[in-house]
Amino acid sequence: MSKHFEDARYYLGRAAEHAKAGIKEELEPLQDRVSKLVGDEPEEEPEPSRLDKLQADLKELEERAEGEAREAVTSARERIEAYRGRKDEKPSE
Template identity: 35%
Template sequence: MNRHFTDARYYFRKGFEHLYAGIDEETEPYRERLMERMNREMEPEVEVGPQTRRERVEYGARQAATRSRAAAGKIRGRVGRTSQ
């Protein structure tokens, strides 16, 4: 059953990524006109996230460490509450 939830979460996230990209693409002409009328330049799009394989691995390792620390904290909290 857990696999189904994992799959659903994956496709849900992918769906929102596509939705965001579509909205971004559709609203670009309006944003350009608005920035032009405000006499401002569009900010260049900044690539977010790791680019090279090494950066992706390091980023994943940092995320895994953060998640494991958070999970350990939750477990400590549960154990602390039940042992009292």
């Protein structure tokens, strides 16, 4: 292909990209208006309700209580093992 045709093809491609961007920019306000009229707007994320906040708080408390319970069980097991170890060390009479 001739260098002139390659250059023309390149510049036509660039022109098409610029035309597409320009059309998109010009039609964006119209698209927003139509979306509002039709009711097809993207919905904003609603703020969490009181129930959602309470559920999140309860979940956090549950997780914290679970952790504390695990620590208590681990501590109790260690004390039992230590007690059994001392009991086994005493000389039998």
